[in-house]
Amino acid sequence: MEDLLTLHRKQLRDLQSVITQKKKSATKKTRRGVNDDCERLERELKEKQALEIEALENELNPDAAAIEEKEGPSEPVVADSSELETEAKDEDISSKLQETTLEDPTATNHERIQPPTTASSSSSSSKKPNRAKARLARRAAQIEEITAQAQEEAASQPNLRAIEAERMKQLFEENGLIELQIPPDGHCLYSAFAVGLEGAGIPLSDESSSEDGTKLRGYTFTRKAAGEYISSHPDDFAPFLDEGETLEGHVRKVTSTAEWGGHMELLALAKEYGVTVKVVQAQGVGVTSMNEEEGQKADVWLAYHRKGYGLGEHYNALRKK
Structure with a gap:
């Protein structure tokens, strides 16, 4: 117990x-x-x-x-035979006493109608x-x-969420950044990256709308770009797949589902668009970089939260002030 x-x-x-x-x-x-x-x-x-x-x-x-x-x-308790006998004796005594008081003219009215009180009368009603x-x-x-x-x-x-928020605020101020909120819908990495590209003036794609003429969301382009890069560079990414997972299956999750993205997808996006990705997080050194090579078009800043959102890990977009 x-x-x-x-x-x-x-x-x-x-x-x-x-x-x-x-x-x-x-x-x-x-x-x-x-x-x-x-x-x-x-x-x-x-x-x-x-x-x-x-x-x-x-x-x-x-x-x-x-x-x-x-x-x-x-379930109430039924009185046993001894209790029933006691009750019968009490009733007999009470009746005799009442007869006596009726014959005795000196007895008061109260004495004539008051029966004797005994402990046994209450015990019969116990449960x-x-x-x-x-x-x-x-x-x-x-x-x-x-x-x-x-x-x-x-x-x-300790309030881990508050601790993380305070550290992130400090890092934003140190690097002159403004945080832009991204919906925590499974597409956050791709949406945040798309916002970062737009802020840097880099077009997402030559396509501007879907087949039916509606405007596509930013993550639609970045998911497709990440999947195409991973698919065309299998030797760079196959060793990092989960056990039993195929490259084709992983690419399908990247391009066609709301599967969360991670380090591998960020690296693919950085390579595909020719940018350096800088991730701000409360843990470790604070700011980590991917694809730091000469000749990159721009820096794309992302905020990585571990504790601040109810669904778990989350990416927001960042821009320079």
Whole structure:
């Protein structure tokens, strides 16, 4: 049981951290939905933990569980034969006393109508303690204690998002950069790179619209460019593919899905467009560069966040002030 409660405390600590990050990243429009989602997650976890505690208690004490299931949660106790005999004697004494007081003219009205009070009369109406309710109350108290401990521990942990944001702000100021927000939709690397190219005056493609005449989004061009470069330079990229993944399959994910991009795709874009990519991140040296060769057309700056967004890693575009 102690091991299970320790696990539950850890689960609640982790959930509190997730809830804290969700609430901090919520906007005015999404705050209500985020709060509802957080309440649902906490409720589901508590219900799951309650079932686990109940299952373990039943496993540790199967006889009590079987008796309780057989008897029911709140069945009243039927008085035994000795209690019934006591009740009969009390009634007999009461009736004789009433007869006596009726014959005795000196007895008061109150004495004539007041029956004797005995402890046995109240014992017959008592009920067994409800073991199910007691167990539920005990379980609820355990979960509340675990929740309180998890909240306390989560509150004492450092705010990694705030630490990262402060470091990124410092790096932006040092390099004279302005951050441009990109939607966290799976295309963020490609969209941020497209914004960087436009800021540097580099055209994305000779194509300006799709076959039906609608204007294509920036990531459409950069995804296609990254896929074409990787496909035409298989020896440079095949060694870095995941185990069991083919180059054709990876290129298809780059060009046709919302699969997140990474270091390999950034390098392909830098080579394809002939630019140097500079990535600002809170970890490490702060600014890392790709494709630093003479004769590059321009620098494309990107901001890489690890903690600042609820869905995980994220790229934003950067431009010089």
